[in-house]
Structures are given as C-alpha cells and as structure tokens.
Amino acid sequence: MKNEPSNNxxxxxxxxxxxxxxxxxxxxxxxxxxxxxxxxxxVEPDYTIAVMSGNFTQRGEPAVIDKWARTxxxxxxxxxLVIELPALYASQTAELFSAGAxxxxxxxxxxxxxxxxxEHNNLDELDMAARVLAEEPAEYRVLxxxxxNKGLSYPFARMRAMQEYFSCANWVKTISSELIxxxxxxxxxxxxxxxxxxxxxxxxxxxxxxxxRLGASYxxxxxxxxxxxxxxxxxxxxxxxxxxxxxxxxPIPSLEILRExxxxxxxxxxxxxxxxxxLGLLRRSSTEEISNWMDVEEGLENRIKKHALESVNIEDxxxxxxxKRYTYTRFQRILIHALLxxxxxxxxxxxxxxxxxxxxxxxxxxxxxxxxxxLKKRAGLPIITKxxxxxxxxxxxxxxxxxxxxxxxxxxxxALPNPENRMGGRExxxxxxxxxx
Amino acid sequence: MKNEPSNNxxxxxxxxxxxxxxxxxxxxxxxxxxxxxxxxxxVEPDYTIAVMSGNFTQRGEPAVIDKWARTxxxxxxxxxLVIELPALYASQTAELFSAGAxxxxxxxxxxxxxxxxxEHNNLDELDMAARVLAEEPAEYRVLxxxxxNKGLSYPFARMRAMQEYFSCANWVKTISSELIxxxxxxxxxxxxxxxxxxxxxxxxxxxxxxxxRLGASYxxxxxxxxxxxxxxxxxxxxxxxxxxxxxxxxPIPSLEILRExxxxxxxxxxxxxxxxxxLGLLRRSSTEEISNWMDVEEGLENRIKKHALESVNIEDxxxxxxxKRYTYTRFQRILIHALLxxxxxxxxxxxxxxxxxxxxxxxxxxxxxxxxxxLKKRAGLPIITKxxxxxxxxxxxxxxxxxxxxxxxxxxxxALPNPENRMGGRExxxxxxxxxx
Numbered sequence: 069m070k071n072e073p074s075n076n077x078x079x080x081x082x083x084x085x086x087x088x089x090x091x092x093x094x095x096x097x098x099x100x101x102x103x104x105x106x107x108x109x110x111v112e113p114d115y116t117i118a119v120m121s122g123n124f125t126q127r128g129e130p131a132v133i134d135k136w137a138r139t140x141x142x143x144x145x146x147x148x149l150v151i152e153l154p155a156l157y158a159s160q161t162a163e164l165f166s167a168g169a170x171x172x173x174x175x176x177x178x179x180x181x182x183x184x185x186x187e188h189n190n191l192d193e194l195d196m197a198a199r200v201l202a203e204e205p206a207e208y209r210v211l212x213x214x215x216x217n218k219g220l221s222y223p224f225a226r227m228r229a230m231q232e233y234f235s236c237a238n239w240v241k242t243i244s245s246e247l248i249x250x251x252x253x254x255x256x257x258x259x260x261x262x263x264x265x266x267x268x269x270x271x272x273x274x275x276x277x278x279x280x281r282l283g284a285s286y287x288x289x290x291x292x293x294x295x296x297x298x299x300x301x302x303x304x305x306x307x308x309x310x311x312x313x314x315x316x317x318x319p320i321p322s323l324e325i326l327r328e329x330x331x332x333x334x335x336x337x338x339x340x341x342x343x344x345x346x347l348g349l350l351r352r353s354s355t356e357e358i359s360n361w362m363d364v365e366e367g368l369e370n371r372i373k374k375h376a377l378e379s380v381n382i383e384d385x386x387x388x389x390x391x392k393r394y395t396y397t398r399f400q401r402i403l404i405h406a407l408l409x410x411x412x413x414x415x416x417x418x419x420x421x422x423x424x425x426x427x428x429x430x431x432x433x434x435x436x437x438x439x440x441x442x443l444k445k446r447a448g449l450p451i452i453t454k455x456x457x458x459x460x461x462x463x464x465x466x467x468x469x470x471x472x473x474x475x476x477x478x479x480x481x482x483a484l485p486n487p488e489n490r491m492g493g494r495e496x497x498x499x500x501x502x503x504x505x
Numbered sequence: 506m507k508n509e510p511s512n513n514x515x516x517x518x519x520x521x522x523x524x525x526x527x528x529x530x531x532x533x534x535x536x537x538x539x540x541x542x543x544x545x546x547x548v549e550p551d552y553t554i555a556v557m558s559g560n561f562t563q564r565g566e567p568a569v570i571d572k573w574a575r576t577x578x579x580x581x582x583x584x585x586l587v588i589e590l591p592a593l594y595a596s597q598t599a600e601l602f603s604a605g606a607x608x609x610x611x612x613x614x615x616x617x618x619x620x621x622x623x624e625h626n627n628l629d630e631l632d633m634a635a636r637v638l639a640e641e642p643a644e645y646r647v648l649x650x651x652x653x654n655k656g657l658s659y660p661f662a663r664m665r666a667m668q669e670y671f672s673c674a675n676w677v678k679t680i681s682s683e684l685i686x687x688x689x690x691x692x693x694x695x696x697x698x699x700x701x702x703x704x705x706x707x708x709x710x711x712x713x714x715x716x717x718r719l720g721a722s723y724x725x726x727x728x729x730x731x732x733x734x735x736x737x738x739x740x741x742x743x744x745x746x747x748x749x750x751x752x753x754x755x756p757i758p759s760l761e762i763l764r765e766x767x768x769x770x771x772x773x774x775x776x777x778x779x780x781x782x783x784l785g786l787l788r789r790s791s792t793e794e795i796s797n798w799m800d801v802e803e804g805l806e807n808r809i810k811k812h813a814l815e816s817v818n819i820e821d822x823x824x825x826x827x828x829k830r831y832t833y834t835r836f837q838r839i840l841i842h843a844l845l846x847x848x849x850x851x852x853x854x855x856x857x858x859x860x861x862x863x864x865x866x867x868x869x870x871x872x873x874x875x876x877x878x879x880l881k882k883r884a885g886l887p888i889i890t891k892x893x894x895x896x897x898x899x900x901x902x903x904x905x906x907x908x909x910x911x912x913x914x915x916x917x918x919x920a921l922p923n924p925e926n927r928m929g930g931r932e933x934x935x936x937x938x939x940x941x942x
Contacts, residue, residue, distance in 0.1 A: 377929035
C-alpha cells in the first residue's frame with residue numbers, strides 16, 4: 069500500500085510556498101548558507117523544510133557531529149523544520165538517497181519547491197536527461213547493458229549510454245555528448261538528475277529550482293577561505309587544526325555549536341573511530357554473511373575478507389580493497405550496510421512500498437509551529453516526534469525501518485571521543501531540538 | 506570416533522617421566538617458577554610439557570601479551586614444549602577448561618605426571634571429592650538438582666550437595682563438611698578437582714602431583730613482593746606503573762620479554778581494548794542471536810541487551826549485568842563466546858567426540874627435539890606445527906576448531922596498542938617459537 073499526502077486543507081492557515089532542501093550539513097558551512105539564502109530569494113517561501121541524513125552520511129561515513137547538533141545548526145541558520153532521512157536511505161547511492169529524500173518531501177504534502185545546487189545550471193537540459201533515467205526507454209536500457217557488459221563502471225556506462233541514446237533519439241530537442249559529459253562530471257549535477265528523476269517517478273507537483281554552486285567543489289580537500297568544502301572543513305576539524313583555520317568558512321552559529329559539541333566530547337567523529345568495530349566485524353563475518361550485505365556483488369566477499377585481514381585500519385582497508393570498478397566510496401557504504409545489518413532486499417522491499425515509512429522530526433524553530441500543525445493534517449506518513457512511541461503506530465514496516473535509526477545512534481555513540489558519552493538509547497532520551505526565533 | 510594415544514614405542518629413546526603442566530602464564534611470574542621447580546624436584550621428569558591458553562584466558566579476558574610472547578616466557582623459564590589449549594576450551598568454566606587441557610596432555614601419549622597447585626593439599630581427600638564429580642552417583646545428582654532449584658549458584662549448590670552426600674554415604678572413608686568447604690573455597694582446589702575428575706573420566710594413567718601454593722592468592726589485587734598474583738602484576742602493567750614495581754615478582758626472562766613486547770606496541774592488552782568491539786557487537790545483536798551464545802541461559806539475553814545500551818564500556822557493563830547467581834566472570838566468558846561466535850552446541854559436539862582435535866605446538870626448546878619426535882609417534886591427535894597446512898588433514902572437525910584459534914588471533918590483533926601491528930593472519934605467518942638451550 070502506497071501512502072499519499074492528504075488533500076485536506078480544512079482549517080489551514082494560508083501557506084503559499086514551502087521550500088524543501090536536501091542536505092547533510094556536515095557541518096553547516098557558508099556554502100550551505102549561501103545556498104539557503106539564494107533559494108529563499110528565488111522562491112520566497114513561507115517556510116523551509118530540510119531533509120537531513122542522521123548520524124551516517126551518503127558517502128558512507130559517520131557525520132562529524134551527531135544529528136541533533138547538526139539540526140541545531142540548520143535551525144539557527146534559517147531552516148524551519150528538520151526531517152531525518154532514515155538511516156536505511158542515508159548511506160546509499162545517489163539514486164536511493166535522492167529517492168528517499170524526495171519521497172519524504174513529497175509526503176509532507178506541503179512542500180511546493182525544492183532547491184538544489186548543481187554544477188550544470190540549465191534545468192531544461194537536466195530535465196531531459198532525468199526523463200531518460202526516469203522512464204528508461206528500451207533503447208537506452210539496451211545501450212546501458214552493453215556498456216556494463218564491456219566492464220564500464222555504472223556511472224560511466226550510464227553516461228555513455230545516454231550520449232549514444234541522444235545521438236540517435238528523435239526527440240524534438242536533443243543534448244550534445246559534451247553537455248551530457250558536463251552534467252555527469254559534477255557530483256551535484258548527478259544528485260540533481262536523481263532528484264528530478266525521483267520527482268518524475270512520483271509525478272510530484274513539487275517545482276525544482278537550481279541554485280548555481282559557489283566556491284570550492286564538493287570534494288576539494290583543502291580549506292579555501294569563506295567557501296571551503298565540507299570535506300576540507302571536516303578534515304581540518306579532525307586533524308585538530310585551530311578553530312581560526314575553519315572559522316572563516318562557518319557561519320557563527322555553526323562555529324559555536326561545533327565548538328561546544330567538541331569541547332564536551334560529543335565529537336568529532338570519523339570513520340577512524342570505527343576502525344576496531346568495523347575490522348572486528350569484517351574479521352568475524354563469514355564470506356557467506358558478507359555476501360548478504362547490501363551492494364556486495366558476487367565475488368566481492370572474498371576480496372573484502374582478504375583485505376580485512378591484511379589491513380591495520382579502515383582507511384588502509386578501503387585503499388586496498390577498492391578497484392577501478394568498485395570505488396572507495398562504494399566500499400565505505402558497504403561498511404555502513406555491514407555495521408547496521410542492511411541487506412539488499414531490505415531497501416528493495418521499502419522501495420516497492422513507496423519509500424520511507426515515517427516523517428521523523430528532529431527539530432524546528434518556534435515560528436514554524438503553524439507549519440507543524442499543517443504537516444499533521446497533510447502528511448502522507450506518520451509523523452514521529454516522540455520516538456519512544458514509535459511502536460504505537462502498529463506498523464511493522466515502520467518499526468523495522470526506525471530500528472535502523474536507533475541502531476545507528478547506539479553505534480555512533482560508541483565512537484564518541486568522551487567515553488562517558490557512549491551510553492546507547494539517546495534516540496529515546498533526546499528531545500526534539502527547539503530553537504526560539 | 507574417539508582418538509587414543511598410540512602404544513608404538515618402536516625406535517623411541519628412553520624416556521621415563523614426562524611432566525605435564527596446565528597454565529596460562531599471563532604473565533609467567535615467580536609463583537609459576539616456584540611451582541615448576543617444585544614439580545621438577547618431586548617428579549624428576551626428562552621433559553616438561555605445558556598446555557597453555559592462547560590469546561584469551563579462562564576468566565574470559567584477553568591475555569596481557571600474546572601467546573607467542575608467553576610461550577617464549579615459558580620456554581625460557583624451564584618448560585620444554587608448549588601446546589596451545591584451543592580457544593574453544595580456553596575461556597570456559599573450570600570444568601571444560603580442565604577437561605580440554607587434560608585431554609590434550611593425555612593425548613600426547615607421553616605425559617606420565619601432571620603437577621598442579623592447590624590450596625587444599627591432601628590428594629586423597631581431593632580424589633574422593635573428584636570421584637563424586639566424575640561418577641555423579643544418582644543420590645548426588647538428586648541433591649545437586651534440589652539445591653539448584655532452590656536458586657543456589659552452581660558452585661555453591663555443588664558444594665552443598667557434596668557435603669550432604671558425604672554425610673549420608675557409606676564410603677569406607679568420608680570427608681567432613683568443613684573439609685569440603687575448604688576445598689571449594691580455593692580457586693586452585695576447584696581446578697584441581699576438575700583435573701582429577703577429567704583424569705578419571707579418561708581412565709588416564711597420568712599421575713597427579715600436588716604442589717602447595719605459595720604467596721599471594723590467585724585473585725589478590727595488590728602487588729605483594731616476590732610472590733604477587735598474576736592479577737596484581739597485570740593490573741600494575743596495565744595502569745602503566747614503573748617496571749620496578751613488578752620487577753621483583755617476575756623472573757628475569759619474563760621481565761625482558763614483557764618489556765620488549767610492550768615497548769614494540771604488541772601489548773599490554775586488556776578487556777578495555779575490546780570496549781568498542783564488544784559493546785558494538787552486543788548492540789548490533791538481536792536478543793535471539795544473543796540467546797544462542799554459549800552460557801546464555803533463558804532470559805539473560807534481555808538483561809544483556811538492556812545493559813549493553815546502558816553502559817559506556819565493558820567494565821561498566823559487567824558491573825551492571827552481573828547478579829548474585831550469574832557472576833562477573835561468567836558474563837566475561839559469555840563476551841568471549843560472543844566475540845568468537847561460540848555456541849553451546851559447539852563444545853558439546855566436541856566433548857562427545859573426546860575433546861580437542863589437535864595438538865597445536867606453539868614452541869619448544871632445542872633440547873626437547875627428541876621429545877618432539879616421540880610425540881609424533883605416540884600422539885593420539887594430529888600435531889599442528891605449520892598452521893598453514895591445517896586443512897590438509899582433511900578433518901572437518903579439526904578445521905572448524907582451529908578456525909576459532911585463527912579468529913581469536915585476528916581479533917586480538919585489533920586490540921594491540923600499536924595500530925601498525927593490527928594486521929590479521931599472524932597465526933599463519935608467525936613461526937614456531939624456538940629457544941636454544
């Protein structure tokens with residue numbers, strides 16, 4: 069049974085536009101602030117809702133600080149309401165991550181626009197490419213299959229197949245091979261394609277809005293002043309650099325929250341904090357068990373097992389296990405699947421049912437209280453604000469999905485720098501984050 | 506099929522007496538040296554063989570330094586040959602630990618005497634008590650059951666049942682309740698009982714020899730000069746006390762080996778080094794999985810799960826989870842079972858087959874080369890000296906049991922202080938320890 073947002077507008081306050089943002093805010097930096105401000109200028113929304121990953125991110129890493137601290141950052145920087153992307157969807161490929169996030173925004177029944185960054189700015193062109201991905205015409209599928217059979221990695225095979233498809237297609241408009249290549253070159257354009265594809269598949273009325281990217285690229289490893297990448301900021305924090313070196317890249321609320329979180333030993337957390345847990349898990353697991361984890365294609369289990377023995381930490385493992393075809397990030401995601409016990413069939417089960425089963429509110433600011441009451445009327449999914457009540461919905465699928473979030477929190481806790489903070493169960497003890505505004 | 510030592514004496518050198526010792530040498534201290542010297546004075550053996558636990562010990566802890574360093578200590582202090590007690594048997598109750606160790610010594614086909622320490626010195630009295638444990642007469646069994654049903658812990662119920670049994674039994678000689686209590690009060694006497702019981706069950710010709718204990722008791726927590734307990738020595742090493750404080754309690758070779766091992770980052774290791782791996786494992790496991798681990802009686806799985814969430818490290822967990830009936834040490838052993846994936850049926854399967862399936866040689870000194878060649882002729886079990894060949898025996902049971910030793914080593918490696926030493930596979934790369942003598 070697929071859920072749908074309700075059409076019940078009875079007794080609702082006037083609300084013309086609600087902006088949706090998909091983000092990790094790991095941590096919330098000036099690039100994020102710029103994006104949010106630009107999007108607000110363009111859309112002029114009454115409210116802004118962010119869908120944010122929890123304690124583990126799309127690249128298969130633990131977030132540098134936990135989801136509550138990051139929710140605080142988001143709210144203090146201008147987001148009105150933060151919804152968690154369930155752990156089952158958070159550490160996934162761009163396709164599943166986007167599908168889950170878009171499904172959540174759609175299910176609010178309130179979001180009218182979604183704004184996202186993209187290296188490639190032309191929405192029409194992105195949309196044409198996304199249509200091919202969403203509809204998967206037979207000719208395109210054949211081309212994709214043939215490139216995959218030639219041994220090309222999935223992202224590369226997809227690009228080639230689309231180039232060839234458009235060179236033969238009898239569409240009114242077409243896009244050149246160069247354009248397609250430029251789309252597939254940017255990690256944000258690829259996410260943008262996936263958002264558009266997910267919107268199409270849902271036949272969602274949400275309008276996409278593109279915000280041109282500014283400053284350092286997503287992966288840039290070094291600090292580059294005001295618009296440094298999140299990667300660079302994280303690595304500066306993790307290497308214990310002075311706060312001065314990252315201060316220029318962060319809005320003041322972010323800096324304050326980061327400093328407080330870290331000084332109390334609630335962060336920073338990196339994949340290294342999981343070295344022993346993860347290598348222990350890999351060494352304890354049989355190749356049969358490994359082959360059941362999500363994304364472990366046939367044969368990879370032996371490779372994983374071998375390198376788990378030959379590595380002294382997870383970074384070492386990832387560098388040894390990766391191949392041209394199976395990337396570092398892909399194996400990093402596999403590790404998160406292993407950690408949380410996610411199997412391929414888990415996610416395909418939920419995708420068949422329409423995606424995430426609940427809207428888990430992490431926090432909101434006080435001005436968005438009317439938004440929350442509208443959400444309760446319009447949402448196509450149960451809203452979780454009191455996690456200790458989650459089983460009361462009597463929905464087995466909801467419970468199972470939510471238990472991954474609980475486990476993600478209980479395992480993330482073990483990686484906290486201050487051993488006294490390593491208690492589990494925070495999912496149930498930590499209240500909603502509320503910010504006065 | 507049960508194995509038996511061979512009767513083939515053909516071409517063998519004259520060997521009148523071979524002494525067997527069961528030990529953990531964690532680390533080898535002056536108490537151990539005293540024990541060994543006394544035993545040699547009494548038995549006057551041609552050779553001495555030690556059965557030693559590997560990287561995990563009977564109390565359910567990782568050894569403070571690994572089995573190879575401890576083998577070196579044993580050989581340098583007067584042992585001729587060190588055989589490993591398989592991991593499956595090492596972190597078990599006194600009963601299974603003793604059964605495994607005695608079975609190994611029996612299977613050498615060479616050991617004529619076994620010497621052990623005991624707080625209670627009277628062999629006749631110990632022997633009478635051991636006979637009851639070995640034969641389990643029906644009256645005794647009924648008494649034991651009734652005390653267990655009253656809620657008494659197993660060790661206590663056993664003592665009470667034996668007291669009552671002897672007060673009614675029509676044996677020619679009897680032992681008083683006070684004597685029985687004094688036997689069951691000493692942790693070494695209890696082990697002695699188990700050794701004697703195991704010898705009886707095997708109908709082994711090996712002669713037991715008791716060496717009175719000297720110095721601090723097994724568990725004494727503080728350093729007490731020359732005869733400090735291993736517990737006190739370990740805790741001094743782990744708390745980073747100066748070498749001077751432990752030097753008096755250790756023979757010079759032990760001190761040298763310990764210092765070298767620790768200065769190279771191969772130790773010390775404590776249960777704290779497993780905090781994250783173990784709490785991670787407990788939090789990841791369902792109550793159903795937990796209930797399958799060895800020694801987890803019905804209902805304990807919920808208790809374990811609850812306290813795994815409410816604890817910040819393993820010591821905290823053990824202090825919270827223990828009860829009057831289920832002790833700290835018992836839960837600590839359960840953790841090792843969990844770590845290595847040992848289930849109750851695993852050990853009962855092997856016990857039905859007669860115990861350990863191989864004699865794994867960890868090391869020897871050069872004067873014992875004739876002993877080794879006799880061992881090859883007489884042993885009732887395959888001898889493993891080249892671990893990489895273990896699967897060549899074509900014995901599935903041997904392979905399965907040996908894989909626990911391999912896993913124990915691969916997981917122990919993750920706890921080493923120097924991250925560069927955390928590679929797995931040492932079981933196969935590390936040669937036999939050989940000491941010139």
